[in-house]
Amino acid sequence: MTHLTEHSLVQGGRSAAFATACVRGGVAAGLGVGALAVLVIVAWISSPFPDSGAGGALHLAAGLWLLAHGVELVRTDTLGGLPAPLGIVPLLTAALPVWLVFRTARSTLDPADETGPRPSPAGTLGAVSGGYLLVAAVIVVYSESGPLPADLVTAGLWLPGVVLDAAGAGVWTALGRPLPGREEAAAALRGAAAGLVTLLAGGAVLAGTPLDWHAGAARASYEGIAGEWSGRVALALLVLALLPNAAVWAAAYGLGPGVALGTGALATPLGLVGDPAVPPFPLLAALPPEGRGGWPQWAAAAVPLVAAVVLGRSVGRA
Numbered sequence: 001m002t003h004l005t006e007h008s009l010v011q012g013g014r015s016a017a018f019a020t021a022c023v024r025g026g027v028a029a030g031l032g033v034g035a036l037a038v039l040v041i042v043a044w045i046s047s048p049f050p051d052s053g054a055g056g057a058l059h060l061a062a063g064l065w066l067l068a069h070g071v072e073l074v075r076t077d078t079l080g081g082l083p084a085p086l087g088i089v090p091l092l093t094a095a096l097p098v099w100l101v102f103r104t105a106r107s108t109l110d111p112a113d114e115t116g117p118r119p120s121p122a123g124t125l126g127a128v129s130g131g132y133l134l135v136a137a138v139i140v141v142y143s144e145s146g147p148l149p150a151d152l153v154t155a156g157l158w159l160p161g162v163v164l165d166a167a168g169a170g171v172w173t174a175l176g177r178p179l180p181g182r183e184e185a186a187a188a189l190r191g192a193a194a195g196l197v198t199l200l201a202g203g204a205v206l207a208g209t210p211l212d213w214h215a216g217a218a219r220a221s222y223e224g225i226a227g228e229w230s231g232r233v234a235l236a237l238l239v240l241a242l243l244p245n246a247a248v249w250a251a252a253y254g255l256g257p258g259v260a261l262g263t264g265a266l267a268t269p270l271g272l273v274g275d276p277a278v279p280p281f282p283l284l285a286a287l288p289p290e291g292r293g294g295w296p297q298w299a300a301a302a303v304p305l306v307a308a309v310v311l312g313r314s315v316g317r318a
Contacts, residue, residue, distance in 0.1 A: 025131025059146025
């Protein structure tokens with residue numbers, strides 16, 4: 001009889017822990033969208049000529065939050081009258097939601113927490129992700145009534161994928177990062193991480209150097225887009241959020257495949273071909289000149305070579 005009672009208590013405690021993990025996942029989603037909403041509301045309040053009311057600002061915050069998870073937004077107020085997708089994810093904005101999901105899953109299953117029953121690893125993954133995605137579904141529905149509705153296909157594909165990956169990484173970390181063939185796998189992961197960091201750091205250098213050379217053009221573009229101080233602050237935040245994107249694009253440029261500039265132009269170290277269909281934007285002042293590339297462009301190929309040397313050296317030392 002005592003055994004049955006204790007078993008029932010344990011089962012009840014785990015059910016409560018599962019429900020708590022689900023709530024914590026929903027809170028993580030709320031914190032992420034709330035942080036973006038604060039920034040957007042502050043920008044809306046400080047703008048001397050706001051285009052819409054508080055409802056428009058909240059819809060914009062919801063759209064930005066979804067965009068940070070890889071969900072494409074649909075622009076309905078285009079000049080041509082046809083809906084156009086908006087799918088460039090500002091990578092810096094994605095850092096907060098991913099970190100919130102990761103931290104929530106890790107702390108839910110943290111072995112150091114001995115205050116009560118905890119859900120199983122699979123239960124933690126399902127509960128945290130489920131609570132987060134439940135809030136995300138509400139935000140997707142809310143965005144449909146705004147100027148930037150979510151594309152339902154990418155919302156159904158990318159949003160669950162990002163959440164499950166982040167929560168899975170949190171569970172894996174809480175369990176001590178178990179790996180089959182631990183020493184060999186750890187060495188391979190360290191080498192891959194070192195190579196990736198070197199490649200992205202080189203990409204940042206590749207993006208920052210031409211920006212420094214064309215600082216005047218970048219400044220003129222910045223001042224031409226935003227006139228009043230509130231617009232300049234908002235544009236500066238957007239540029240900051242896109243800096244990691246610029247590093248990734250520059251790394252892809254150095255690797256050889258290059259970067260597509262619209263549908264009819266491609267920039268590679270060998271040169272820029274086609275007619276770039278890009279809007280005026282400060283970061284785009286770093287684009288290479290049209291025509292055949294010279295030695296400054298060819299030097300970009302050194303970045304992946306250095307990254308490969310760093311990767312090989314790390315694995316070889318291990």
